[in-house]
Amino acid sequence: MKAMKRAGTIVISVILWAIILLAALYAFTTMATKDDQNVASILGYTPLVVETDSMKPTFESGDLIFIRKCDTSKLKEGDIITFHTIIDNQYALNTHRIQKIDEANGVRSYTTIGDNNNGVADQHVISDGDIVGKYIGHVSGLGKVMNFLSSSMGFLIVIVLPMLLFFIYQVYNLIMISIRLKKAMAVENAEEIANARIQQEKADQAADEAARAKDEAQAALEEAKRLKEEAEALKAKAEKELKEARKDED
Known part of the structure; x- marks a missing residue:
């Protein structure tokens, strides 16, 4: 075609x-x-x-x-x-x-x-x-x-009319080219918007994952702190019981 x-x-x-x-x-x-x-x-x-x-x-x-x-x-x-x-x-x-x-x-x-x-x-x-x-x-x-x-008729038929038709044809071509160009630009803009949306979604997803990871890390840190406090409390209790046991022996 x-x-x-x-x-x-x-x-x-x-x-x-x-x-x-x-x-x-x-x-x-x-x-x-x-x-x-x-x-x-x-x-x-x-x-x-x-x-x-x-x-x-x-x-x-x-x-x-x-x-x-x-x-x-x-x-x-x-x-x-x-x-x-x-x-x-x-x-x-x-x-x-x-x-x-x-x-x-x-x-x-x-x-x-x-x-x-x-x-x-x-x-x-x-x-x-x-x-x-x-x-x-x-x-x-x-x-x-x-x-x-x-002659006026000959000039009109052989020269003016064909050139006028060609001019109209060229104007039509320019209009079609302009339409195709606008369509191509619209498609390109749509693709750019779609790509930008995908990138934004990926960025949002990464941000959510980072936030979840931060929350999990904070929770783990708090748990470790609690365990440490329990361990210190148990140690203090054990030391106290040991002291009391030694006093009873004396």
């Missing part, structure tokens, strides 16, 4: 940590793209959710991609990069493959293209300052999870 309970606790803890990690990933991906001017990263890495199929089959809408900050001077044609650009007259992030690199007066410019855009390059040519990082890999479908978490 204890082994099963311990195993259940471990499983719940693993689930909780998975939820926490998922929540952290969701929070970071949300934070990473909240500000179009500055993309957040951890140790140079940033997760982003793919919104279109422009790079299919390399990755597609609903995937979660990972980009890493890079030295733009080492980029080459064919690399996949994430960069700031204009899409539908809005400032946005895009992740496409470098089709061509041009350099003039030490300044590089990049023409990009989506793998699924039928050979049509992106309208805007970008520079080093537009580049956020280089694509290093993706997890298929995980972006859909992030998008679901971004």
Whole structure:
């Protein structure tokens, strides 16, 4: 029973940590793209959710991609990069493959293209300052999870509710531990009281025995004194009779 309970606790803890990690990933991906001017990263890495199929089959809408900050001077044609650009007259992030690199007066410019855009390059040519990082890999479908978490219902079901249940479970555990601790302390106190009572009874018994022994010793002493007095009286009587006997002989 204890082994099963311990195993259940471990499983719940693993689930909780998975939820926490998922929540952290969701929070970071949300934070990473909240500000179009500055993309957040951890140790140079940033997760982003793919919104279109422009790079299919390399990755597609609903995937979660990972980009890493890079030295733009080492980029080459064919690399996949994430960069700031204009899409539908809005400032946005895009992740496409470098089709061509041009350099003039030490300044590089990049023409990009989506793998699924039928050979049509992106309208805007970008520079080093537009580049956020280089694509290093993706997890298929995980972006859909992030998008679901971004909804109020998804966040409530997947993040808030499990964490609330776990919190309630932990509070219940603390209460049970407190109850067990109080019971253990009560048992220990009862044992101490019982032991103290036994020791007191033994002490009282020893005191009674000592008192009886003292009384017996006193009685024996009194008896010895009486016998001594009788013996002295008999001796005195014998001496007196002896004296009288000698007077009669004279």
